[in-house]
Amino acid sequence: MSTPTRVPQEERTRVMRQRLLEATVECLVEVGFARTSTTLVSQRAGVSRGAQLHHFPTKNDLVLAAVGHVTQIRGSDLETAAATMPHGTRRTRAVLQMLGDHFASPVFSAALELWVAARTDPALLAAVGPLEQRVGREVHRLTVELLGIDEEVPGNRELIQATLDLVRGLGLANTISDDTRRRARILDRWADRLDAVLAAQPSSRDHSTKEQP
Amino acid sequence: MSTPTRVPQEERTRVMRQRLLEATVECLVEVGFARTSTTLVSQRAGVSRGAQLHHFPTKNDLVLAAVGHVTQIRGSDLETAAATMPHGTRRTRAVLQMLGDHFASPVFSAALELWVAARTDPALLAAVGPLEQRVGREVHRLTVELLGIDEEVPGNRELIQATLDLVRGLGLANTISDDTRRRARILDRWADRLDAVLAAQPSSRDHSTKEQP
Known part of the structure; x- marks a missing residue:
């Protein structure tokens, strides 16, 4: 049987861990891995040193938990963005924009x-x-x-892999200078090429590119 | 009028600076930026602390010189590899291999x-x-x-940019696991697609892809 205070305590713990992990990601983005320290993270999170050390005794503990946290943010950011993709002829470009935005986001810098x-x-x-x-x-x-790609068609798997390696490369280029305009031109052309290649495989795309009624 | 010892002294200085910069690049590759120190570099180069501090008083001086050194190595590595490219149908794939190898090399890790x-x-x-x-x-x-690409043809510039962002993304993927086989499959397909796109622009490629006599 649980005590009356158990749930609030668990909730407080969860919130505090969440704040510490968010502060870790912010430190990674702003000062980089080497200068991210437990002291800096606890200050940023507004959590006492004692409480921080209780949850994550070393930088290593904090960083390992942050790896999982970053992975989770990346997954949920992408799922959220994916839900808003248009149908029809603008879909491919919109999907590339979403991927490009993801790899140019602060959370990609933290992951990097x-x-x-x-x-x-x-x-x-x-x-x-x-x-x-x-x-x-x-x-x-x-x-x-x-x-809406059929990966059984020879070459399609590599085409998607190339697309993802392309946006990863664009993400890296964007970390030291704002590369938004160049990225947009490259993705415009890449979308045209993807559509041209996939247009020759009509059966595989029927369900995803049709206009909504 | 120069003294008889002047040239050897300049040569000794040049060689010592070169050894320090090479050791810096090796440290960047092996222990990363944060753990690269002037002490570690002088040990690795087999150069006394005094001599090292004379040439590069701080880590900052060493690292800024190493940036130039890495840039120079990257340029000359590529120029050397470029001189061995075959002509004819295998050329595009060979050029992509050269670029992929470059972005998977230790010097790319140092640059990263x-x-x-x-x-x-x-x-x-x-x-x-x-x-x-x-x-x-x-x-x-x-x-x-x-x-042998004509950049006046609309889309060609972005096609080359995308190719280079792709190999940069592949290079990043390769830093934490050996990605050689996946990279080869992606570049095989990409070479086919590049050749297909460029085959529709025959005039621009005549000089570079023709078989040698």
Whole structure:
């Protein structure tokens, strides 16, 4: 039997952990992985040092939890954006815009910081590697579904992979200078090419590109 | 009038600076930007602390010089690889292989470390930004030349930009796991698509893709 205070306590814990993880992501975006510290995170979250150390005793604990948090944000951001995609002829370009926006967002910068730190940190890599694979598979599945692509057609799988590697490359280019206009021109053309390739495979796209009634 | 010892002294200085910069790039690749220190670099280069501090008093000095050094290596690596490209039907795939290899090389990891550190370090960004732009323009020019592409044809410029953003994205994916096989499949298909698009523009490719006698 649970005590009357149990649920509020659990809720307080959940909220505090959430604030600490959000502050960690903000620190990663603003000062980078190396300068993100438990002190900076607790200040930013408005959480006492004691409480912060209770939940995440080391930077490593905080960062590993932040990896999961970033993965979750990326997944839910994409699912939310996916729900607003138009049907018809503008759909492909809109899907590319959504992907391009995702890889140019602050949360991509946070993921990039974790990704690059993991390259030379085996413990972090053990956490980042599997989660990045999961995000990668998830984004791939979502893109295939949104574009209504039949992956049984030879070459289609690689075309979607290339599209996702393209937006990842565009995301990286965008981290040190605002690349919005160049990205828009590239995605305009890429959408035309995708549509031209996929137009030769009419059966695979019927359900997703038809105009809504 | 120069003294007899002047040239050897200049040569010794040049060699020592070169060793320090090479050691810096190796440290960036192996331990990352944050853990690269002047101490670690002087140990690795086999150069005394005193001599190292004479040439590069701070990590900042070392890193800014390394940015230039990495840019130079990237340029000359690409020029060297470009000189070996085959002519004829295998050319497009070979050029993509060369670009893919470049963005999967240790020197790309070093550049990535500098790039990501520069994102949250204005002084470093002021050095990295312009040099990255120069490398970007240089790689673009080289790719256009190697593929014999007419950039006056609408869409061709964006096609090359997309190709370079694609290989940059592939390079980033390769930093935390060996992505060689997936990359090869994607580049196989992309070469076919590039050739298909460019085959409709015969005049622009005559000089670069013809078989050698």
